[in-house]
Amino acid sequence: MKNTLLYEGKAKKVYQSADRPGQLVLSYKNAATAFNGEKKATFSGKGRLNNEISSLIFPMLAKRGVESHFIERLNETEQLVHQTTIIPVEVVVRNLATGSITKRLGIPEKTAFASPLLELFYKNDELGDPLINDAHTLLLTDLTAEELEEIKHKALEINQQLQHLFSAMNITLVDFKLEFGRMADGKLVLADEISPDTCRLWDKTTQEKLDKDVFRQGTGDLITVYEEILRRLEAQ
């Protein structure tokens, strides 16, 4: 039996697994988009790199007690995950100021936050993923107030674990975006992906950007820097 396509996003296709009920196949695409889809390009090998990177990070987090939807990597570009209902909120954690927060609030580039700053964005392309507060989140999702606190707590815990992991790779974790999903039994778990598409990663020594900013800003070769992230992860 063939897997059926459920959804196609900007960076991944989602299939219902034909032989494994309750499980999905995520197929990572070679497409890169930025600025809410305004800038687009295709990079041969990007799907494989993000699939491999994500497939290394989720188990590393699992070892440190972070539950996610990830089950296993299936092949070069696909991974198997538990089916969840995605909460339409992007949870961003920032350790250093860059990107949208510098423009929105005038905070100088590279300002270090004394404690990590957590922001919530409503996942809605038509609205341009607006920044929302807790009350908005409770209005727009089925999360209870306790569950929202749980997600925030998890995101900050994941920040600590990822900072630790990337630090060992001589990389500063500048900021990143997480998504959470609800399992059939109601439990909330980390979902989507963790990759240089969703994290800002700066080499500690050279400050070189090893993430999607090289594409956003047109300052380097995306494949070269994603390969460097994979190489350093594999050495862990």
Ligand code: UDP
């Ligand atoms: N991010 C993401 N998907 C989005 C928006 C942001 O993965 O739709 C990530 C982005 O890669 C960065 C962090 O979230 O690591 C914070 O992004 P920011 O709000 O600064 O937005 P940007 O400057 O990318 O528009």
